[in-house]
Amino acid sequence: MKDLFQLADSLKDLKEWKKQVDEERKEVSSKIEAVEESLSQVMIEEEMQSFNRGGMMYYLNTKLYASAIPERKEALFSALKEEGYGDLVYETVNANSLAAFVREQVEENEDELPQWLEGLVNTYEKTSLGMRKGK
Known part of the structure; x- marks a missing residue:
């Protein structure tokens, strides 16, 4: 018991x-x-692209970031495909949503993965320790 408490x-x-x-x-x-x-x-302001100080080179680096407008995502995907850039489009399933769905399916199928999902999903269980303040 001493080890447990430690x-x-x-x-x-x-x-x-x-x-x-x-x-x-x-x-x-x-x-x-x-x-x-x-x-x-x-x-x-000083119109400097780069400078050296203390053995380090500091330089300006401008990057362009882009993301789909959420309510226009399908239109973007269609446009990319029509313009020949369909290889940029990927279908995804949120990992947490998939896990919840598979959990439901297993519960409804007598604790077994439904046959139609076999070979399509990997599953594993992980036991973790929860903590919260005691009374």
């Missing part, structure tokens, strides 16, 4: 430490983003 205490301490580290990481990431934005602006 492991439980260790798990609790590690989860609290992880939470603290995650919060610190978010704070540092936010500060990095702010300094990068400020440095980029100064470089643009």
Whole structure:
């Protein structure tokens, strides 16, 4: 029983430490983003593409990001296919939705994967430990 309680205490301490580290990481990431934005602006104002300092080269790098407008996704897919870019279009199933669906199907099929799904999905079970504050 002693090992059980030591492991439980260790798990609790590690989860609290992880939470603290995650919060610190978010704070540092936010500060990095702010300094990068400020440095980029100064470089643009000074018309500098790059410079060296302290053994590091700093340079401006502009990237274009694009995403489908959610309510126009099907129209985008159709347009891409019509223009010969259909290889960019992929059908996907959300992993959590698929897992929930398969779980329902297994429950409705006497704890067995329905035959029509065999060979189409991989399944596995994972046991994890939950934690919450006690009373």
